[in-house]
Amino acid sequence: xxxxxxxxxxxxxxxxxxxxxxxxxxxxxxxxxxxxxxxxxxxxxxxxxxxxxxxxxxxxxxxxxxxxxxxxxxxxxxxxxxxxxxxxxxxxxxxxxxxxxxxxxxxxxxxxxxxxxxxxxxxxxxxxxxxxxxxxxxxxxxxxxxxxxxxxxxxxxxxxxxxxxxxxxxxxxxxxxxxxxxxxxxxxxxxxxxxxxxxxxxxxxxxxxxxxxxxxxxxxxxxxxxxxxxxxxxxxxxxxxxxxxxxxxxxxxxxxxxxxxxxxxxxxxxxxxxxxxxxxxxxxxxxxxxxxxxxxxxxxxxxxxxxxxxxxxxxxxxxxxxxxxxxxxxxxxxxxxxxxxxxxxxxxxxxxxxxxxxxxxxxxxxxxxxxxxxxxxxxxxxxxxxxxxxxxxxxxxxxxxxxxxxxxxxxxxxxxxxxxxxxxxxxxxxxxxxxxxxxxxxxxxxxxxxxxxxxxxxxxxxxxxxxxxxxxxxxxxxxxxxxxxxxxxxxxxxxxxxxxxxxxxxxxxxxxxxxxxxxxxxxxxxxxxxxxxxxxxxxxxxxxxxxxxxxxxxxxxxxxxxxxxxxxxxxxxxxxxxxxxxxxxxxxxxxxxxxxxxxxxxxxxxxxxxxxxxxxxxxxxxxxxxxxxxxxxxxxxxxxxxxxxxxxxxxxxxxxxxxxxxxxxxxxxxxxxxxxxxxxxxxxxxxxxxxxxxxxxxxxxxxxxxxxxxxxxxxxxxxxxxxxxxxxxxxxxxxxxxxxxxxxxxxxxxxxxxxxxxxxxxxxxxxxxxxxxxxx
Numbered sequence: 052x053x054x055x056x057x058x059x060x061x062x063x064x065x066x067x068x069x070x071x072x073x074x075x076x077x078x079x080x081x082x083x084x085x086x087x088x089x090x091x092x093x094x095x096x097x098x099x100x101x102x103x104x105x106x107x108x109x110x111x112x113x114x115x116x117x118x119x120x121x122x123x124x125x126x127x128x129x130x131x132x133x134x135x136x137x138x139x140x141x142x143x144x145x146x147x148x149x150x151x152x153x154x155x156x157x158x159x160x161x162x163x164x165x166x167x168x169x170x171x172x173x174x175x176x177x178x179x180x181x182x183x184x185x186x187x188x189x190x191x192x193x194x195x196x197x198x199x200x201x202x203x204x205x206x207x208x209x210x211x212x213x214x215x216x217x218x219x220x221x222x223x224x225x226x227x228x229x230x231x232x233x234x235x236x237x238x239x240x241x242x243x244x245x246x247x248x249x250x251x252x253x254x255x256x257x258x259x260x261x262x263x264x265x266x267x268x269x270x271x272x273x274x275x276x277x278x279x280x281x282x283x284x285x286x287x288x289x290x291x292x293x294x295x296x297x298x299x300x301x302x303x304x305x306x307x308x309x310x311x312x313x314x315x316x317x318x319x320x321x322x323x324x325x326x327x328x329x330x331x332x333x334x335x336x337x338x339x340x341x342x343x344x345x346x347x348x349x350x351x352x353x354x355x356x357x358x359x360x361x362x363x364x365x366x367x368x369x370x371x372x373x374x375x376x377x378x379x380x381x382x383x384x385x386x387x388x389x390x391x392x393x394x395x396x397x398x399x400x401x402x403x404x405x406x407x408x409x410x411x412x413x414x415x416x417x418x419x420x421x422x423x424x425x426x427x428x429x430x431x432x433x434x435x436x437x438x439x440x441x442x443x444x445x446x447x448x449x450x451x452x453x454x455x456x457x458x459x460x461x462x463x464x465x466x467x468x469x470x471x472x473x474x475x476x477x478x479x480x481x482x483x484x485x486x487x488x489x490x491x492x493x494x495x496x497x498x499x500x501x502x503x504x505x506x507x508x509x510x511x512x513x514x515x516x517x518x519x520x521x522x523x524x525x526x527x528x529x530x531x532x533x534x535x536x537x538x539x540x541x542x543x544x545x546x547x548x549x550x551x552x553x554x555x556x557x558x559x560x561x562x563x564x565x566x567x568x569x570x571x572x573x574x575x576x577x578x579x580x581x582x583x584x585x586x587x588x589x590x591x592x593x594x595x596x597x598x599x600x601x602x603x604x605x606x607x608x609x610x611x612x613x614x615x616x617x618x619x620x621x622x623x624x625x626x627x628x629x630x631x632x633x634x635x636x637x638x639x640x641x642x643x644x645x646x647x648x649x650x651x652x653x654x655x656x657x658x659x660x661x662x663x664x665x666x667x668x669x670x671x672x673x674x675x676x677x678x679x680x681x682x683x684x685x686x687x688x689x690x691x692x693x694x695x696x697x698x699x700x701x702x703x704x705x706x707x708x709x710x711x712x713x714x715x716x717x718x719x720x721x722x723x724x725x726x727x728x729x730x731x732x733x734x735x736x737x738x739x740x741x742x743x744x745x746x747x748x749x750x751x752x753x754x755x756x757x758x759x760x761x762x763x764x765x766x767x768x769x770x771x772x773x774x775x776x777x778x779x780x781x782x783x784x785x786x787x788x789x790x791x792x793x794x795x796x797x798x799x800x801x802x803x804x805x806x807x808x809x810x811x812x813x814x815x816x817x818x819x820x821x822x823x824x825x826x827x
Contacts, residue, residue, distance in 0.1 A: 098146065098183045102154040109147035112137065112183055115164045116144050117176050125169040129178075130162035137162060137183065141169075146183075154185040155222040192282030193219040193233040193273040199287045200271075206261035206292040207392040208254055214290055217250040219273035233273050240269030244290065252288060261292040262329050296334035297392040300326035300359070300383045302402040309363070310407045313371040321350070321406060324361040326383045335359045336387045342401055344379025350406070352381060369408050372446060377406040414507040415441035415451050415493035421510040422491075424473065428481040428515045436465075436473040439509055441493035449495040452502060457490040465489050465513060473511060481515040482551045488512050519608035521551040523560050525616035532634055533585065534625035535592050541585040543571070543620060548579065548604045565601035565615055573602065583618065590622040596635050597621055673815075 098113035115126060126144045128137060136150045137160065160183045166176045195217065202215025221231040235246045243259065244267070246252045252271070267290045274283035302324065309322035328335040339352035339361040349369075352361045361383070383400045417439065424436040443449045453471040458464065465487050466474045479487065489511045495503040531544040548560045562581035564573050572586040583600070590598075598620045605613035623634035800817035803810045 098181065100148060100152060100183060100185055102152050102185050102188055104151060108151070109138070109149045110151075112146040112148050114143065114145050115139065115181070117166045119166055119175045121168065121175060123169050124166050124175055127165050127167065128162050129165065130160070132160050133162055136160070139164075152185045154188075155191060157185070159184045188223075191222040192284055193221045193275065194284050195219045195273060195286035197286065199289065201289050201291070202252060203291045203293050204254060204259070205295050206259055207257065207295060207297060208259065209257050210254055212254045214244060214252045214254060215288065217246065217252065217271050217273075217286055217288060219250070219284065219286070221275065232275060234275070236272045236274070238270050238272050238285070240267055243267055244269055244288075246271055252290075259292055261294050262298065264292070266291050294331040294334055295392060296330055296336070296385065296388050298328060298330050299385050299388060299400060300328040300335070300337045301400045302326050302383055304402060306403040306405065308405045308407070310409055311365075311369070312409050312411045313369045314411045314413055315365060315369060317367060318364050321363040321365060322404075323355075324352070324363070324381065324383075324402060324404065326359060326361070326400065328359060328385070332359075334387070336385050337361070337383050338386055340382050340384070342380040342382045344377075346377050346379050349377065350379075363404065363406070370444070371408045371410040372444065375408050377404075377408070379404055410445075412503070412505060413444050414503075414505040415495060416444050417441045417493065417507060417509040419509075421512055422473075423512045423514070425514045425516055426475065426479060428518050429478045429520060431478050433478070434475055436475065436513060438473060439467070439471040439491050439493075439511065441471070441507065441509070443495055449497065449503075451493050452496055454492045454494065455489050456492045456508065459488045460484050465511070467491050467511075473513075479513070479515045481517045482521060484515070485517075486512060486514050517553040519552050519606065519610060519612060522612040522614035523548040523550040523604045523606045524614060525602060525604060525618070527616075527618075530621065530634075531583065531618060532621045532623050532631055533590065534629055534631070535590040535622050536625065537585045537588055537590065539585055539588040541588075543583045543585065544618075545576070545580050545582050546602065546618070547581075550606050552606070552608065559607070561605045561607055563603045565603050569598065569600060571598070571600050571620070583620075592622050592624070595622065 100110060100112045104110050115128075117124070117126075125141045126139050127141070128134070128139045128146070130137075136152075137146055137148055139146050161180060162183065163178050163180050165174060165178050167174050196219070200215060200217050204212055204214045217235065219233050219235070221233055223231045234248055235250055237244055237246050237252075241255075243254065243256055244252050245255050252269075269288050269290065270285050271288055272283050272285045303326065304324075307322065307324050311321045315321065324339070326337055328337065337354050337359050339354060341347050341352075349366060350363055351366050352363050354361055361381070380401055380403050383402075418441065419439075422437070422439050426433050426436060439453060441451050441453075443451065451471075452469050453467050454469075455465075455467045460483075463476060464479060464484075466476055467489065468474060471491070471493075491509050491511055492506045493509070494506045497503055526547045526549055528544050528546065533541070533543045537543075546562070548562075550560070559577065559579045562573055562575055564571070570586050570588075570590060572584050574582045574584055576582060583602075600618040600620055602616050602618055603613055604616060605611050621634050623631045626632055800814065803814035803817060806814075
């Protein structure tokens with residue numbers, strides 16, 4: 052009934068307002084002049100309509116009215132929803148809705164009202180906009196913004212700790228009381244959690260333990276405010292309890308037993324003890340400690356950050372011969388446990404650890420590490436520096452043998468005996484090396500005499516104490532020069548020195564000139580340097596363009612050593628400013644090291660050896676000639692066998708033309724060949740007569756020709772032989788090397804040495820004794 056009255060009032064309100072306006076206008080018109088034009092205007096109130104009206108369509112919304120008095124007036128509306136959802140009656144101005152409206156889709160509509168003359172469609176009034184508002188009814192239930200919500204809260208949190216917030220929305224008009232008000236209620240899991248009207252979920256218990264239950268699933272209902280009808284909706288909330296460190300670790304076993312060899316390295320792993328901590332890994336901070344047992348100085352227990360295991364490690368070497376077994380109690384705790392949530396009544400977590408040490412064959416143990424010795428350099432009397440010592444730690448107590456393994460610098464500078472004595476085979480030189488290091492290995496001697504393959508090492512350091520055994524040397528500067536017109540006192544160059552020995556603590560180097568008879572002077576700077584200056588000035592380049600200045604440098608050591616060094620100073624031409632314009636080039640002084648000198652001496656020695664070998668070969672080629680008479684044949688027969696010819700030969704006949712055995716017999720030392728008759732007649736020198744030389748040659752040719760014609764073993768053609776007879780006019784008679792060996796002449800051929808180098812070979816051949824061997 053109330054709704055009906057409200058609807059009628061909405062419909063009648065525009066009409067009543069229109070009538071009142073008309074009365075006012077009429078009264079106003081009677082009181083004024085009839086020629087005054089009346090003001091026209093739209094007449095209506097704001098229009099309203101309820102959503103979701105269940106009466107038949109169309110639904111009356113309101114009425115638009117104008118003060119225009121024109122029988123041809125026509126009402127029309129324009130806008131987005133004009134003439135579709137909303138329509139107007141042309142003559143009366145009543146506005147109707149032809150669809151049921153939903154405020155949740157659109158809460159108001161804006162339209163434009165016009166009144167025109169239906170005859171010409173001319174506007175009788177300016178257009179006017181009006182709004183139609185849709186009244187809300189509570190027709191929507193609250194809806195959660197998501198079906199599932201997630202939240203978390205630390206375990207063991209106090210009552211009232213906020214967990215998460217849920218949200219539901221109501222599409223109804225929030226300006227209407229009760230239409231959009233949402234209330235929440237936990238309908239599942241309300242024994243652990245609750246929710247307020249704003250959707251915040253809180254804990255209702257303080258004993259929520261993650262280790263007992265880690266997640267909770269609750270259901271929350273959202274509905275309209277109490278007293279209003281409407282549906283409700285639900286949502287699921289998954290709550291996870293986050294871990295806190297509220298549990299102590301517990302050993303998995305009451306005791307642990309480990310075996311470890313005695314040679315386990317310090318810091319190595321002996322074994323692992325395991326605990327169980329029901330907290331999450333980030334809250335597992337187990338610490339291990341010793342409860343009973345006096346082995347805190349022998350072992351340590353370190354927690355593995357990833358597995359939470361306790362790793363037992365030795366802090367010092369184990370010795371089976373001293374302690375064969377270790378037993379102690381350990382405790383596992385967690386210092387980061389939150390004591391506010393500590394569960395009282397739990398027992399301490401203690402476990403017993405037994406470590407059994409097993410025996411191994413250990414290497415020898417040195418009594419001292421490292422070994423250090425000092426010795427003076429170049430000390431010939433120092434042969435022994437000391438000794439190293441090691442022992443067998445095992446029960447066998449075997450003997451030890453010592454061996455040198457490494458040396459620095461490399462070389463036989465320091466030796467070690469089998470018994471460990473450190474020896475010097477020769478004095479040490481500090482300038483070569485100021486320290487010497489060797490590595491000594493100690494090995495056990497087994498029962499069968501062999502050496503054990505296990506060994507230990509010790510470092511031996513030998514420091515060489517310096518002796519002043521090197522004189523200082525000049526650090527040669529680059530080409531000291533002086534102008535020929537230099538003034539007295541002009542500094543030519545600053546010189547310095549170096550010493551291979553250690554610097555003497557008593558002072559600097561001392562400089563002096565070997566002679567004062569020069570145009571130079573030396574001034575010490577008292578900083579290990581000295582200046583060479585001009586003494587008188589004005590050098591004469593015509594007399595000397597280069598001066599050699601000897602400088603004496605002493606080291607002020609004990610004993611004091613000095614050296615004389617020559618400084619080569621060039622006298623140069625200079626311009627007026629003192630700049631050098633011309634200097635003679637000179638060879639730079641080059642120092643030759645000991646290694647270079649050794650290389651030079653080696654080269655010279657090699658050359659001498661090569662020359663000696665060459666000379667020996669020459670002497671071997673000049674062997675003595677053998678006595679040809681010992682061959683059993685006369686010289687002429689031998690000469691006939693050595694025939695030179697230029698023909699190609701007659702094939703196999705050549706082998707029968709010459710007696711090769713005669714030549715072979717000469718190669719045999721001391722063997723006398725058998726006498727074989729010569730196939731050729733011996734050529735005898737014709738007796739001396741007053742016949743001319745030409746006639747003698749003619750006779751010789753005829754004789755040889757007859758011999759060749761009558762000898763059937765010769766080649767089938769004539770051969771010109773080399774004859775030993777060359778005439779009687781020469782005072783040297785025949786120079787043939789074939790006949791000279793058997794000549795009975797007593798002529799002295801030493802005169803050939805006076806004939807010059809061309810006859811040198813002949814002089815050597817004929818100067819030999821008759822019993823000398825031929826050289827082939």
